[in-house]
Amino acid sequence: xxxxxxxxxxxxxxxxxxxxxxxxxxxxxxxxxxxxxxxxxxxxxxxxxxxxxxxxxxxxxxxxxxxxxxxxxxxxxxxxxxxxxxxxxxxxxxxxxxxxxxxxxxxxxxxxxxxxxxxxxxxxxxxxxxxxxxxxxxxxxxxxxxxxxxxxxxxxxxxxxxxxxxxxxxxxxxxxxxxxxxxxxxxxxxxxxxxxxxxxxxxxxxxxxxxxxxxxxxxxxxxxxxxxxxxxxxxxxxxxxxxxxxxxxxxxxxxx
Ligand code: NAI
Numbered sequence: 288x289x290x291x292x293x294x295x296x297x298x299x300x301x302x303x304x305x306x307x308x309x310x311x312x313x314x315x316x317x318x319x320x321x322x323x324x325x326x327x328x329x330x331x332x333x334x335x336x337x338x339x340x341x342x343x344x345x346x347x348x349x350x351x352x353x354x355x356x357x358x359x360x361x362x363x364x365x366x367x368x369x370x371x372x373x374x375x376x377x378x379x380x381x382x383x384x385x386x387x388x389x390x391x392x393x394x395x396x397x398x399x400x401x402x403x404x405x406x407x408x409x410x411x412x413x414x415x416x417x418x419x420x421x422x423x424x425x426x427x428x429x430x431x432x433x434x435x436x437x438x439x440x441x442x443x444x445x446x447x448x449x450x451x452x453x454x455x456x457x458x459x460x461x462x463x464x465x466x467x468x469x470x471x472x473x474x475x476x477x478x479x480x481x482x483x484x485x486x487x488x489x490x491x492x493x494x495x496x497x498x499x500x501x502x503x504x505x506x507x508x509x510x511x512x513x514x515x516x517x518x519x520x521x522x523x524x525x526x527x528x529x530x531x532x533x534x535x536x537x538x539x540x541x542x543x
């Protein structure tokens with residue numbers, strides 16, 4: 288799979304699934320623009336991209352800010368000349384059972400995951416339309432199917448699936464494909480956030496919960512960032528030219 292001469296924006300690319308995706312794309316020739324708020328980790332990922340022989344830039348962006356997103360998309364255009372790929376990966380968790388779910392926890396999770404994906408897609412597709420080519424890959428979650436203590440997050444991730452399908456219909460005739468991955472339990476820093484807030488969603492023993500997840504998973508393990516990056520990379524490539532509006536679960540299990 289070659290991304291030679293391609294330019295990819297990866298939101299939340301400083302670490303975890305986003306960093307694994309940035310490196311996977313860079314390894315296959317893509318130039319990478321990372322949009323993230325974690326400046327030090329983003330700089331490390333850009334360094335790794337450059338060590339792979341590709342070009343990388345970091346833009347300090349809060350994806351909930353239209354101004355910051357638009358400015359960074361414009362800078363990506365002026366630095367690299369085009370935008371072929373947008374990976375809408377930035378996300379956060381703020382887990383609480385419904386009685387304790389504050390408006391702040393609702394708003395911030397909806398804003399980063401859902402509104403952030405909308406703002407980045409809206410801004411990048413303008414340039415993709417002019418090019419008559421683009422690949423947008425959203426990052427949903429297994430949580431879209433319903434999860435205790437995550438009414439904010441599962442609403443955002445289900446919303447991303449709706450956004451994916453609607454945008455695929457709207458943008459298909461411009462040569463733009465829009466698809467999503469929906470990861471299951473992936474070992475990243477976010478899993479540590481999840482562990483720290485497990486009690487907020489009624490999980491007393493997170494390690495026992497993880498063990499029972501693994502035991503009931505057909506592949507018998509949690510996922511790695513690279514498992515997700517591999518599928519994102521396919522959807523971002525021209526090998527997926529006739530695939531659009533799809534959600535691929537990367538969860539080691541069938542989703543019914
Ligand atoms: P992570 O917490 O390791 O990485 C998330 C990245 O997003 C970080 O670099 C963070 O700085 C960045 N970010 C957060 N808020 C931002 C904002 N407002 N603007 C710009 N960047 C921001 O998480 P992980 O696990 O790599 O998650 C990546 C995506 O995958 C997220 O959308 C997450 O919801 C999704 N996901 C993760 C799963 C998991 O088990 N780890 C499962 C299902 C989905």
